[in-house]
Amino acid sequence: MSALFNFQSLLLVILLLICTSTLAHEMMPRVMDRNRHGILGIFWKFARIGERLSPYVSICCILMTISILFGS
Incomplete structure (x- = not known):
């Protein structure tokens, strides 16, 4: 099943994108700041x-982990 059709999977993908983009911005801020506009501006x-x-x-990452571990 695609992450677009399952709401929990979509939230997980968005959380992972937020965390990954934040880490990438910490490591290489000039590259991220150069690409503020356009498609790469999403990151x-x-x-x-x-x-x-x-x-x-x-908090959302912790809650998502709990729901994945103990959810059905």
Whole structure:
């Protein structure tokens, strides 16, 4: 089943994109800041979300892990 049709999988993909983009922005900020516009600007926006809302993203990652481990 595709992640687009399963809501929990879609949320997981978005959380992973946010975390990965934030880490990539920490390691190479010039590359990410150069690509603010266009298709690659999506990753810059995910990095901004991860930087500014990091406590909430962390809580969502923990909740998603719990729901995957103990969910049906």
